[in-house]
Amino acid sequence: MTSAIGEASTSKSMGFDKDDGSQVPQDKRMAAFQEDFNNDEPGEKYGRQMSETSLYATEEEEEEDEGNIQLGPQFTLKEQLEKDKDDESLRRWKEQLLGSVDINSVEETLEAEVKILSLSILSPGRADMILPIPEVGNPKGLWFTLKEGSRYSLKFTFRVTNNIVSGLRYTNTVWKTGVKVDSTKEMLGTFSPQAEAYTHQMPEETTPSGIFARGSYSARTKFIDDDNKCYLEINYTFDIRKDWQAT
Secondary structure, eight states, X not given: OEEOSSOOBOTTTTTOSOXXXXXXXXXXXXXXXXXXXXXXXXXXXXXXXXXOSSXXXXXXXXXXXXXXXXXXXXXXXXXXXXXXXXXXXXXXXXXHHHTTOOXXXXXXXXXXXXXXXXXXXXXXXXXXXXXXXXXXXXXXXXXXXXXXXXXXXXXXXXXXXXXXXXXXXXXEEEEETTEEEEEEEEEEEEEOOOSSOEEEEOOOEEOOOSTTTOEEEEEXXXXXXXXXXXXXXXEXXXXXXXXXXXX
């Protein structure tokens, strides 16, 4: 498997802040991605608490800082290369992004497709915990259990087809007894279509510990691009306990 093209960057640096609603031309979008291609800032993670009237937040509450940018028209891969053939810098960046992709074998499709192939939880000294991804709907019952005070990270693989996916990002929101206790956003980057899967590993974290940390949590994970197209959404529950679940 190949690693992700480009380094992770914060959502602010990729232009997810609110703007005046004006349309962003395709050339400026690609130039922005070219700048981000060399940016090696870490992804953004933050936490806050708020009351919820239901188990999961509404789309408006969870994505209050998204959906305000009106992006320019989309182009197929061939159209994008033809459009920028006179811009040497942008053309070379696109060629580097596309790598060994055979343009003639790619479908003339505007929409990129991203399929999440696997999700795993890694913890030092333990075998990888592979999480089953439902073909339809959400996991039934408890999806996984974490030990309090343990170090862990999330690893996932995905495949991109049809077109370049721009600004792919991972979001995860966690609630405990209806109160939002954690929210994570990670910009993954811009990826070209290829047969081989990409892999990405999130920064290592440590689960909270203590009597108030233990218990059941509900969460929502999403993979979204900068057009706010959602490629996977999973609503699930997990536990934090004194020890790992027996296998």
